[in-house]
C-alpha cells in the first residue's frame with residue numbers, strides 16, 4: 001500500500017523518512033480528439049505512477065505516491081469544450097503549495113511524474129522554486145517524453161505525434177479500451193512543418209502553439225494505426241523506465257558521494 005492519501009497522518013508520518021521519495025502524477029483533462037477521453041493524460045500518468053511505484057517499492061525503494069493532479073495547465077486546448085484548465089499562475093501556486101505541504105512530512109524528495117506535455121516547462125520552474133523555498137530535492141520524470149521535447153516518434157508521424165496520436169491512443173486502448181472510439185480516429189499530421197529547418201517541435205527554435213493552430217481537429221499525430229498491443233508495450237516500457245528512474249532518484253545526491 002503505497003498511496004499516502006489512504007493512510008492516516010500518523011501512519012504516513014511514521015512510514016516516511018528523509019530518504020523517502022514522494023511521487024505526484026500530473027495529468028490533464030483536455031480535448032484529445034473525437035476518439036479519446038478528456039482524461040487521457042490523467043489516466044496515463046496515474047496508471048504509470050501506480051505501477052512504477054509498486055514495482056520500485058517491491059525492489060526495496062522507499063517510494064510513495066499521492067493521488068494524481070487531474071486539472072493542470074492545458075491552455076493550448078482552451079478552445080475546446082470539456083477542457084478544464086488552470087491558468088499558469090494558479091498552477092504554479094498549486095505546485096508550490098503542494099511542495100510546501102510535502103515539506104511538512106519527513107520526506108525530502110518530491111518527484112513529479114508527468115503525463116501531459118503542456119506541463120513540462122512549468123514543472124521545471126516549480127521544481128526549482130520548491131527546491132529553493134522548502135529545501136526539497138525535486139525531480140520531473142515523464143510517463144512518456146513527447147516528441148516535441150526530445151522523445152521518440154513513430155515514423156508515420158514525422159516527429160509530429162504530440163497529441164492524440166499513435167502512442168497516446170494505443171496507451172488508452174491498453175488501459176481503458178471502452179473509452180476509445182477508433183471509428184472517429186483520423187490522421188492529422190501537420191506535414192508542412194517539416195519544411196522548416198530551425199522552427200518546429202523538438203528543433204532549435206520552439207514556438208508558442210495552440211492545438212487548433214494546425215487545423216480544427218485538435219489532434220497532432222496519427223492515431224489510425226493504434227493497437228492495444230502497442231499500448232501494452234509502451235506502458236510496460238514506461239513503467240520499467242519510471243521504476244528504474246525512481247530507484248535512482250532515491251539515492252541521487254547532487255553534492256557527490
Ligand SMILES: [Zn+2]
Pocket residue numbers: 032040041115116117163164168
Ligand atoms: Zn495527452
